[in-house]
Every structure is written in structure tokens, then in C-alpha cells.
Amino acid sequence: MYELQAPAKINLHLHITGLTEQGYHLLDTSFAYVDVCDTLQIDTAPDLHVSCSDPVLSGEHNLVFRVLQALRTQYSVAQGLHVHISKNLPAQAGLGGGSSDAATALMAANHLWGLHLSSSELAEFATPFGADIPCFLFGAASMAHGIGEKLAPLDIPCEIKHIVLAHPGVGLSTVTVFERFDEVHGMVPGQLTPTQLTTIGAKATMRAGLTAGAAQALPLGENMLEDVSLKMCPELARLLAEMRQEVPASWMSGSGTACISLCESAGQAEKLEGHLVANQFATWTHAGKLLVRHPLFNSSMQPADWGVAKR
DSSP: OEEEEEEEEEEEEEEEEEEOTTSOEEEEEEEEEEEEEEEEEEEEESSEEEEESSGGGOSTTSHHHHHHHHHHHHTTOOOEEEEEEEOOSOSSSSSOHHHHHHHHHHHHHHHHTTOOOOHHHHHHHHGGGOTTHHHHHHOBOEEEETTTTEEEEOBOOTTOOEEEEEEOSOOOOHHHHHHHHHHHHTOOTTOBOOOOOOOTTOBOOTTGGGSTTOTTBOOTTOBTTHHHHHHHOHHHHHHHHHHHHHOSSEEEOTTSSOEEEEOSSHHHHHHHHHHHHHTTSOSEEEEEEEESBOTTTTSTTSOTTTTTSOO
8 A cells, every 4th residue: 555645736827828729728837836735545456446535526537537547548457546535635726636636646557557657658648637737747846838738847946935825715616717717808719818938947036026027037926817716706805815915925826716825934824824714714724835846756656757857
């Protein structure tokens, strides 16, 4: 039995650069992991079975089951896996919980079934199941273009560590948020926006990234989905306004509804977390740190190419 972590991710920024003819959104975004995780218990078995601490997420409709079943079929694998997911990350929060679970399960299957696929091969296979899955298979903080599958390393200085994640207890469907964004902005298939792509090699900086004119700085905290998500969810708007009142470097991750505050110390993060809970702005919080690498880095489950070409 293996016990493996599936970390949360946050979007450090999120721009939408167009809509493909097939209806996929083109992105300019960046990802980092956070030291809060779901946990997967995985063992080999004759068949494939996925259960979850939240019974609603157990069974064949779970993304983990679907990606493993597809991988098993594509590579004619006779063996199965038993997977139990202990959920800690909130659903519909923009933290990639389901995608992270799927990525961790794929890495485990790749190892346990002896497939020896590279991280890029796993990502190419997994992208149709979710645009967030490749960022977890990349294994490190990253920039992403295309529909989320074109990844490159992101330089995050060690001084950017302490964060608070907070969730208002209400989720938003990613599909619904993107549909609303398209409606508001008149997006049609095949349309490209004039948004300039963030330069590969950009650095995430706590202050420079939030001000104009910083050379090679990430547009930290810019999220083009934020306006529509705030209008769709009053609880999210209330939470984010309070976080920005306490820590100006605060924004929404992904399509929401989790929000991030970059803090200058562990003490500031703990104080903010306590304030949000005590005043009932959030029903789920985490005061912790950003991770530059995936928790499975240097484990037996990591793809063989991790750390070779990316760092």
C-alpha cells in the first residue's frame, strides 16, 4: 500500500488569450503548489476501484477512475488498482483538487504498471481530461500557455513563501464561470485576444509583480476570471474584499472560489487565517507555504524525466 500526496495548486496569474475552434480556452497562466494536500492510498489489484472519504465522489464517475481506466485501455494493462482518496481540498475552489488527485494516480499507475511514460507523455494523454492536470505532472512551478499543456519552468524566489488560502464555503463550476466570461466578453470560437503572453523566464516577485514596469516580473494576482466570479458569488466577493483589506496582495485562484494572500511572515499568515475564521468570512482555510516542487519529487513515483530537463 502506497500513501501519496496530491497537492493544491494556485494560479499566480491567469490571462485568457483566445478560444479555439473546438471551444477550448487559450491561457497565459502560472502555477505553484501549496503544502496542503489530498491523500491517496493506492495498491495493485485485479480490478480498478476508486473510493473517497466523501462518498459522493466514490466510483466510476470520479476523475481518477476515468483517467486510470482510459490509461489501462490505451496501454492494454491487465492489472488494476485500488485507490482511496482522503479529501482535504475543497471542491470547485480553483485549487485543482480533482486534477491533482488524477495526476498523482497517473504517476502511481505509470510506476506500478511499468509503463515508463515521461511526464510530457503523461500530460499529453491527460490534457483532454482537464487543463489543470498537466501542471501537476510537470513536477515544478510552471508557466502555461495553449490550453494549459504548454509548460515551462517558473522562477519563484525563496522569499515568496507564506500564504493563506481561504474558501467561502460556496463553489463555482469552472464551466459556468468560463461560459459567463465568454458571454460578457463576446468570445467566439476561433477568436484570439491582443493579450501579450507573459515571457517565459518571468519571475514571481511579491511586490514588483503587483506594479507596472517591473522587468521580467510576473503579473502576480491578475486573474481575468475574477470579475465574473465575484459577480456570480457574493460570498466570494465578501471574502476577497476582506482579505485585500488585511493583505493587499490577495487574489482569486483559477475560476474560484478559493483566494490567496501572500504574507511576509508566518505570523502574519496565522493572524489573517484566525481573523477570517473568527469573523466567518471563510469555512476552510490554510496558512502555509508555496512549494516549488511537487511532493512526489525524488520519490519512486515521479516520472523518470523529472529534474532532468526542467531544473
